[in-house]
Amino acid sequence: MSSPLTREGLLQAYRTMRTIRDFEERVHVDFATGEIPGFVHLYAGEEASATGICMHLNRDDYIASTHRGHGHCIAKGVDPVGMMAEIWGKRTGTCKGKGGSMHIADLEVGMLGANGIVGGGGPLICGTALASKIRGSNNVGVCFFGDGASNQGTIFEAMNLAAVWKLPVLFVGENNGYAEATSSNFSVACENIADRASAFGMPGVIVDGFDFFAVHEAAGEAIKRAREGGGPTLLEVKLSRYYGHFEGDQQTYRAPGEVQHLRDTKDCLMQFAKRVTSRGELTMADIEAIDREVKAMIDASVVKAKADPVPLPEDLMADIYVSY
Amino acid sequence: MSSPLTREGLLQAYRTMRTIRDFEERVHVDFATGEIPGFVHLYAGEEASATGICMHLNRDDYIASTHRGHGHCIAKGVDPVGMMAEIWGKRTGTCKGKGGSMHIADLEVGMLGANGIVGGGGPLICGTALASKIRGSNNVGVCFFGDGASNQGTIFEAMNLAAVWKLPVLFVGENNGYAEATSSNFSVACENIADRASAFGMPGVIVDGFDFFAVHEAAGEAIKRAREGGGPTLLEVKLSRYYGHFEGDQQTYRAPGEVQHLRDTKDCLMQFAKRVTSRGELTMADIEAIDREVKAMIDASVVKAKADPVPLPEDLMADIYVSY
Amino acid sequence: MARKITYQQAINEALDQEMTRDPSVIVMGEDVAGGAGAPGEEDSWGGVLGVTKGLFAKHPGRVLDTPISESGYVGAAVGAACNGLRPVAELMFIDFMGVCFDQIFNQAAKFRYMFGGKAKTPVVIRAMYGAGFRAAAQHSQCLYNIFTHIPGLKVVIPSNPYDAKGLLIQSIRDNDPVIFLEHKALYTMEGDVPEESYVVPFGEAAVVHEGDDVTIVAFGRMVNYAKDVAGTLRKKGVQCDVIDPRTTSPMDFDTILESVERTGRLVVVDESHPRCSMASDVSGFIAQEAFGALKAPIQMVTAPHSPVPFAAVLEDLYIPSPARIEEAVMRVKEYK
Amino acid sequence: MARKITYQQAINEALDQEMTRDPSVIVMGEDVAGGAGAPGEEDSWGGVLGVTKGLFAKHPGRVLDTPISESGYVGAAVGAACNGLRPVAELMFIDFMGVCFDQIFNQAAKFRYMFGGKAKTPVVIRAMYGAGFRAAAQHSQCLYNIFTHIPGLKVVIPSNPYDAKGLLIQSIRDNDPVIFLEHKALYTMEGDVPEESYVVPFGEAAVVHEGDDVTIVAFGRMVNYAKDVAGTLRKKGVQCDVIDPRTTSPMDFDTILESVERTGRLVVVDESHPRCSMASDVSGFIAQEAFGALKAPIQMVTAPHSPVPFAAVLEDLYIPSPARIEEAVMRVKEYK
C-alpha cells in the first residue's frame, strides 16, 4: 500500500503521536507524585487514531472529544504547553485552570472540548457540522467516542440526526475494549461498533488503530465524502489504552500481560517508525530528532506549569456569562 | 397459511379489534363536541397490532405503551368502561381521573402505562422483564413505540440493554408513517425500523400491520423465543392511523385520500372478517353479534362516564406517595 | 402601538424579524417546518400548536424539522451556537427537558466557564410550560426554577404579548444560552405589540400595578392573575405593587427590594410546586436582604407538592387562583 | 455501638444486609459488579470508587453491571420496581442525571399519582454529589434541590456513617422512589455504626449540636462544617442549634420551626448554588411560618452562582467554608 503522505506529513504524524505519548507518560509520572489534581484519563496507546484522523482536518473543522481527550486536543492543534498548565490547574492553562483535564477546549483551533459526560459530544458535533453546512463551507465535524459511549442514547440520536440532515460528520468509535472496568464484549450487544452504521443508513468501517496508515487512509476517505456532501460515516478504530481508566486504576480486570504484549508487538509509534525507516521514507535520525525535540518541549511545559501562577480569586466569578 | 387460532381465539381477536375501533370512533365523536378534555391520540386503524401481539400475553406479562395507548390497554385487558371514565376525567376512571388518556395504566393486568414521553416505555419494560427473569418466571415484556420514537435515545438504549442482559422483551415498532406531521421517511435514517435490530444483535422482523394473522404469527414466534430465554426481538409493524396525530389535527400533511384508500382496501377488521367468513371459520352472524355487543358496551360506557362523579377535592393530595 | 396581536403571533413575529435581520438565526424542532417528508401540504403544522407556521417558506433552509431526538437536536443547537449560528431550538413542552437536560445544563450552560471564557453559546431553547390544558402530569409543569438554579443559563418567562416579542428578540441577540418559556394558556392572549423590532432587556422587572400597601411578585401567567387581584383590591382600598420579574435569571431583585422596603409586605405567586421554587427563592432573598423592612410574614402562593392532575376539577384546584392570591394579600395586609 | 467504620463501608454494609434479608433487592450500575466480561479478576472495581465491592460474590445474579446507558438502566430499575423488585441503581455522579432525568421525574415520581394510586415504585437511585475532589464543573454538583422540587420523589442526604447506613436501609425498604445522595468527600469519614441492621426514619431531622442563640440548618457535608463552627463558637460564648434535616423530602420543618421560635435567628448552609436552593427553601419557609419569632435577617451561606471550578484555589473559594459560616452566625447573633 502506498502512502499518500509527503515527508513533511510523515514528520508531522510522528511528531504528533510522539507528543501525545510523551505528554501522557509525563502526566502519568507527575500524577503519581500527587501534584496533579482531579480525574485524569490518559490516551497513551491510542495515538494513531487521533493523529491519523486529525491530519485531515483544518482549523475550521471541529472535533468533539471525550474524558480521554488529551490526544484529540494535541492532534487538533491545541498547544500542549497550555494543556499542561491547565492540567496543573494554572491560570495560564488553555482554560485558565477552570476546566482541567476533562474540559480542555480551544474553539479557536476547532476543539469543542473534552467532555466529562460520556456521549456528550455526539449532538454537539452535529451542530458544528450543521453550521458549516448552512454557511455553505465544506468544513466537517469529527466526534470521538468510546466503546462504552457507543451505548449512550446521545450517540445513537446524533448518528441518526447526522444522517437525516446529511451532515458532514465523521463518528469515530474508539474501541479500546473497556469502559472503565467493563468489557465491550459485554456492553455492546452487536459484534462491532461499526455494525451500527446500517441502523443509520451510513457506511461503517473498521480499522486497526495501531496502524497509523490504516486510520489515516480510512478517515481520509470518509472525510472527503463528508466534505463533498456525501453525509456521515461511522469509523470504528480498534485499539487499546496503555494505562488505567483513570490514573489510580489498578486494572485488575485486565488479563495479566495484556498491555505489555500490545506495547511490545503493536505499538503505533513503534510500527510507524519501523515502517517509515524500512521504506527509507524517514531516517532514524529524523525520528530521534523529533523524540529529542518533543521531550524537551514536554519537560519545559512541566517546568513552566509548575512555576505558573494559580487563578486569582476574582476568576471564580468571571466568565460565567458573556453579560449578566 | 393455516391459522393456529381456535374459534374462541378468533372470536376474541375480532372482539378486541372491534372494541378498540368502536372505543376510538366514539371518543373521536365525543371529543368533537368539546366534552372530552386534554390531548387524545387515537389508535383506530392499528388494531391488528395491539391485538395480534397481546393475545400471546398473560396477565403477568407486561406491556409499556405510548401516548397512543388506548388500543394497547384494551388488548392487554384493561376495562374499557374504566378507560372511558378516565378519559372523561371521572373518579371512577382507571386512574381515578388523575391520569387521563395519556396515562392510563393498570398494573394489575400488566399494563405499565400509556406514556406522555415519547420513548419512555423502552427502559421501563426492560425493568419488568428483568424482574421476571430474576424471579425465574417465564414472563415477558412488550414495548410498543412509534416510528418517531424509534429515533429517541431511550429506545436505542433499551434495545441494547435488553440484548446485553438477554431479557425476555419484544420491541414493537409501530410504523404508521408519521410522527405528528413528520414522515418516517425523513426521520428514520435507514430503510426500515427493523433494520436497526442488527445494531443490537437481535432478530428484526417486518410485518404487515393490517393483517392480524401476520402480526399474530410473527409476535408468537418472538414471544416464544423470549419466554424460552432466547432474548429480545425487534418487530416492525407497518400500519396507519386513521385519525390525526391528536384530536383536532387537520392532517393537511397527508396525501389526499390516503386514509380513505387504506380504509377501503386494507382495513384490518374488514380483512379479518373477510378471511374468517370466507374460510368458514366464523360466520357473518358471529361477526355481527360481536359488533352489536361491543357497540352496546361502548355506548353504555359513555352513558356511565357522563354520569359518573368527578374527583373530590381531597383527591388532589392523595396518592402522591405511599407514605410521606 | 395600537396594533393588537396574540402572544403566539408575537413570538412568531419575533422569530420572523430576527431571521430576516440576521442570517445566522435558525429555527429547529419537531414539526417546526411543518412536517418534513410528508406527502401533503408543505408547512402543514408549524410546530405542535402552530407557533412557527409560515417561517419555513419565508426562510428557506433555516427552519429545520428534527427527528424525535431531543438530546440530539438540542445538543446540535448548542454545537451550532459554538460555531457561529444563533439557533432557536423548540423543545415543544418543557416537561421533555428530562430527555435532554444534560446538553442544556452540563454543556451549554458551562462551556464559557469551563473553557476559560473562550466560548460563546448564543442558543435559545423555547418551550411551552404550565398547567390549565388538562394535559396532565407530563405536559403541564413549570420547571423554570430548575433552570434558574443553573449558573450559565438565562431564564425568560414573558407574561404578555409585548414582552414575549421583545424578550424573544433579546434572547436571540443575547450571547448566552437562554431558556425561553411560553405559557400555553397565554398563546391566545391579545395585547398591543409594535410592528417594528424592539428588545425588552433582561434583568429588568416590570411593575405592572402600583400601590404602597403590599408587594406582589408573580411569574408568567400568574402576573395576570396578580394584576387582576390588585385591580379588585384597589377598589377595596388595598394598594398593591405587582412586580413581573420577566426574567428569573438574571433576576431584578432590586425592584423587589425597593418595593418591599416601601410596603413591608410581600406575597409571591408562583405556579410551580412549592419546594425550592421561585417563590422560595424570592422569599429567602427578601428574608435575608429586607428583614428590617418586613412588617408581616411573607406569603407564598404556589401549586401544591403534587403532580399536575388530569381532571378539570382537580387541575383548577391545583393552579393558584385569584382567590388564593387575594386571600394571601389580605392576610399580610391585616397582619399586626 | 463502639465499632467505627467509614461512610463508604456503612453504605456497602447497608446494601449487603438488605440484599441478604430481602431477595427482591438488586443492585445495578456501571461497574458495580466489578466489570462484566473483562478477562482479569472478578469484581475488580465495585463501582467507580469501590462502594459496592464484594456484593457481587455474596449475592450472585443480583448485582448487575450495565452499559453506559443511564436512561436505559435507571428506567429499568423503575420498571423492575413496578414488577416486584426493590432495585438500587447507582448513577455514579449525580451530575449525570441530565441524561436520565426523565425516567426519574416523569416516570418513577409520577406513576403513583397518575395511575390513581395503583402503582408502587420502590426504587433507590444512589449517586455521589458535591465539590472538593477537583473534579470540575461536570462532576461536582449538588442538585438535590432539583429532586426536592419534584413531588413523588424522596431525597436523602446523609452527613455521617451512622445515618448513611440507617437511611439507606430505610430507602431500600421504603415504597416510594428515593434519591440517595452520598457526598464523595465523606466516603472516608469514620463513625460509630452498629453492626446490626437499623433504620433512620425519613423526615426526622437530627439536632447535632444544641444552643439557644442561633439556629443553623445545614445539609450533607455542610452539617459537619456547621457542627465544628458551633463547637468553636460555644467556646466564644455563642450557643448554636445545628440541625441536619437528613432528608430534604420529606423535610422535617417542625424541628427547624421549633428551634427558630426559640433562637429567633437562622443561618442556612447549603453547598449548592444559591438560586432556588435548599437554602432559599428553608429561608422562605421560615419567613412565612416563623416571622414573628425572627429577630434578625436570615443568612444563607451557599456556593456562588458559578459552575464548580477546577483549580484547587478556586474550588476552595467556591465551597462554603467554616469561616463564612461563622461570620454569618456572628452577623445574625449581633443583629439588633
Ligand SMILES: Cc1ncc(C[n+]2csc(CCOP(=O)(O)OP(=O)(O)O)c2C)c(N)n1
Ligand atoms: C453520562 C456518563 N456516564 C458515566 C460516566 C462515567 N464514565 C466516565 S468514562 C467512562 C467509561 C467510558 O468508556 P469508553 O466510552 O469506552 O471510553 P474509554 O474510557 O475507554 O476511552 C464512564 C462510565 C460519565 N462520565 N458520564
Ligand SMILES: Cc1ncc(C[n+]2csc(CCOP(=O)(O)OP(=O)(O)O)c2C)c(N)n1
Ligand atoms: C420526549 C417527547 N418528545 C416529543 C413529544 C411530543 N410528541 C408526542 S407524540 C409525538 C409523535 C410520536 O410519533 P410516533 O412515535 O411515530 O408515534 P405515533 O404518534 O405515530 O403513534 C411527539 C413528537 C413527547 N410527547 N415526548
Ligand SMILES: [Mg+2]
Ligand atoms: Mg473504551
Ligand SMILES: [Mg+2]
Ligand atoms: Mg408514527
